Amino acid sequence: MNWFTLLVLAVAVERVAELFVARRNGEWTLARAGVEYGRGHYPVMVALHTGLLVCCLLEPMIAHRPFLPALGWAMLTLAMLAQALRWWCITTLGPYWNTRVIVVPGARLISAGPYRFLRHPNYVAVVVEIAALPLVHSAWLTATVFTLANAMLLTVRLRCENTALAQALPA
Template sequence: MKNNMTFILLISLIILLRIGELILSKRNEKWLLQNGAIEYGQKHYPLIVALHVLFIISLIIEYSIKRTVPYNSFLLVSYISLLVFKTWVILSLGKFWNTKIYRIRNYPLIKKGLYRYFKHPNYMIVVIEIAVIPLIFHLYFTAAIFTLFNAIMLSVRIKEENKVL
């Protein structure tokens, strides 16, 4: 029962965080467009959304099939810690953080926070999230399949973003 409640709480948290990210992204999108931003990568964006929705569905289905699965406390704490880095990335980009690719011509790139050290820290965090979240509950199928799908998707996404930047 404790494991089921932990799973339900974690999935609920993940869904709420994703919804919050989409709301923030939409708010930032309005500001970006008002300031002359141009959107890029529109063709692959629906695939990113589908990937993340199917990831959550896969987590729920695989967990349901396995029934009561003990959770890994270390990985759970690791995921919660990862949220600190994700928050740092979002705060570093401020109004420029978005789930889509936008660029305001002649505006300098943000070089603070983790962006001082890495070119794409947000994607590094997403890669780790996609692997760690399922592994918290030993959901190896979801971890393997979505790590692969995410790698393919990010290869397209990062190529597009690098062209824009």
């Protein structure tokens, strides 16, 4: 097993950790009358993120993609920065963070941490990671296909999340 395989497996383990946090947070928000929005697109999001990891492993093997140090190290740095931003978002939102769109009516919008600068910093982390992780090992086809698919999914997700927040949070 090479180091890139270990990296992708580490990202997969991190995703599983996110799901445990999301489940715990989901129970917390639902216990406070939280309302879930956008259930229909959630399975697509799970499939996209799972497919990304699988294709990150397959493309370099099948297409014999080389590790290009100048590209690989730069993309590894971006992927790691994306992970750091993601966990900054998770810790800032605390029990309100979730992989699903669950909003507690009447709660206040969080404006601390990275949310001081951007409305949806977690999605910045996702966009960067989806583009960068495959390119660590020159999987340019995976990076391109999943970046485009993620752009389409994010248009649905952002519309859903912004609508949910507008309906549930005080003005």
